[in-house]
Amino acid sequence: MSQSLRPTRTRERRATVLAGLILLQALCALFFIGDVIEDFRIDGQFDNPHLILESVAAATLIAGVIFLMVELRSLLLRMSEMQLGLDIARGHVAEIIDAFFAEWGLTDAERDVAIMMLKGVDNDTIARIRKTASGTVRAQATRIYSKSATDGRAQFISFFMEELMSGDIAPEETAEEKSDQGSAALPEKKTQAPKQSSTKELT
Amino acid sequence: MAFTSKPNSGRTGARSIPRARKLISASGTTSARDIQVWDPLVRLIHWSLALTILLNGAVVEEESQVHEWIGYIALGLVAIRLVWALIGPKHARFAAFPPSPGRAVRHLRDLLAGDRRVHLSHNPLGALMVYNLWISVILIGITGYMMTTITFFGIDWVEEAHEVVFGWLLFSVALHVAGVAVDSWRSGVNLVRSMVSGRKTIPQGREVE
Numbered sequence: 001m002s003q004s005l006r007p008t009r010t011r012e013r014r015a016t017v018l019a020g021l022i023l024l025q026a027l028c029a030l031f032f033i034g035d036v037i038e039d040f041r042i043d044g045q046f047d048n049p050h051l052i053l054e055s056v057a058a059a060t061l062i063a064g065v066i067f068l069m070v071e072l073r074s075l076l077l078r079m080s081e082m083q084l085g086l087d088i089a090r091g092h093v094a095e096i097i098d099a100f101f102a103e104w105g106l107t108d109a110e111r112d113v114a115i116m117m118l119k120g121v122d123n124d125t126i127a128r129i130r131k132t133a134s135g136t137v138r139a140q141a142t143r144i145y146s147k148s149a150t151d152g153r154a155q156f157i158s159f160f161m162e163e164l165m166s167g168d169i170a171p172e173e174t175a176e177e178k179s180d181q182g183s184a185a186l187p188e189k190k191t192q193a194p195k196q197s198s199t200k201e202l203t
Numbered sequence: 204m205a206f207t208s209k210p211n212s213g214r215t216g217a218r219s220i221p222r223a224r225k226l227i228s229a230s231g232t233t234s235a236r237d238i239q240v241w242d243p244l245v246r247l248i249h250w251s252l253a254l255t256i257l258l259n260g261a262v263v264e265e266e267s268q269v270h271e272w273i274g275y276i277a278l279g280l281v282a283i284r285l286v287w288a289l290i291g292p293k294h295a296r297f298a299a300f301p302p303s304p305g306r307a308v309r310h311l312r313d314l315l316a317g318d319r320r321v322h323l324s325h326n327p328l329g330a331l332m333v334y335n336l337w338i339s340v341i342l343i344g345i346t347g348y349m350m351t352t353i354t355f356f357g358i359d360w361v362e363e364a365h366e367v368v369f370g371w372l373l374f375s376v377a378l379h380v381a382g383v384a385v386d387s388w389r390s391g392v393n394l395v396r397s398m399v400s401g402r403k404t405i406p407q408g409r410e411v412e
Binding site: 012015016018019020022023026027030031034065066069070072073076077079080083 | 239242243244246247248251275276278279280282283286287290291292
């Protein structure tokens with residue numbers, strides 16, 4: 001799971017490679033500059049072709065380093081934006097799920113069970129985690145299905161999948177579009193811009 | 204809006220935020236509290252610089268050609284870092300850790316008062332240490348270079364300055380390591396790991412600056 005939620009990994013590798021290149025190239029550039037200065041000090045004049053060529057090489061290397069640095073910075077920026085988007089999306093998912101739970105009037109115990117069901121935890125494990133009998137969990141699951149008007153675990157889970165995949169534009173627009181269709185289960189929460197805890201921490 | 208006029212909507216909203224937070228953290232993956240702070244260039248430069256100091260201080264023979272080259276590399280690393288502090292990303296910039304003794308003193312007072320805030324970039328004391336280390340390395344590099352020139356070759360004060368600043372650098376490094384240890388213990392963020400992975404894992408409910 002943690003792997004699929006980290007699409008930035010290849011970019012991270014690219015950033016590291018880029019940083020290594022910047023370091024090496026910058027050191028090379030500094031070497032050339034040092035060499036030019038040293039030659040100039042010994043010669044005292046700037047008109048021999050060797051020195052000019054060397055200066056041009058040094059300047060080119062410096063320009064390359066600056067370019068790579070700018071490139072690396074924008075790559076890092078893209079990565080952090082992507083991470084930010086992912087975190088916001090996660091927060092939204094949590095908010096939306098929670099809004100539906102509230103709409104259906106799930107009790108706190110049922111919410112916990114429902115969340116674990118959505119995470120793919122089976123009944124026996126839920127019972128172990130919540131320290132209850134597995135019969136209790138089965139009963140809670142049944143109540144969750146009836147409150148959410150679904151006829152089993154698969155449909156319960158796919159209800160959220162369907163909800164998340166139905167919109168391909170901004171969340172607000174999705175909500176409006178849904179309400180036009182008169183979707184019964186849409187909770188009022190969704191039209192508000194969800195307050196985000198993670199965005200603040202990331203900036 | 205028709206939806207928000209429902210009587211229980213306010214209550215639902217208020218309750219859903221802590222619950223949402225719980226959901227996020229319960230997912231067990233990199234939660235929102237795992238924050239990328241040190242970019243790969245900063246990390247590479249940091250460990251390379253540490254390596255050059257270690258090599259020139261303890262491994263490589265003084266007055267050897269290799270010693271000189273490693274010294275120049277150290278100078279180059281600091282130079283690259285300074286450029287990166289101008290054009291790099293947010294946490295690597297000078298603006299993220301201005302050299303401010305006033306802030307450092309305030310930070311120290313807060314520390315003694317039991318403040319446990321987490322700083323994403325360097326904390327104010329750490330920032331002063333950063334500048335101190337860079338300046339020391341630059342001074343050592345310059346005096347070291349001067350020793351190779353005809354003008355300054357064999358002049359006592361240059362050589363002495365080279366040695367004295369190196370002693371100061373060793374002391375600073377020790378202080379730096381101690382500071383990292385203390386701050387890791389204080390804030391609960393493993394700073395050494397963050398300089399390797401680039402991420403600071405902020406403990407739940409800790410204030411971030």
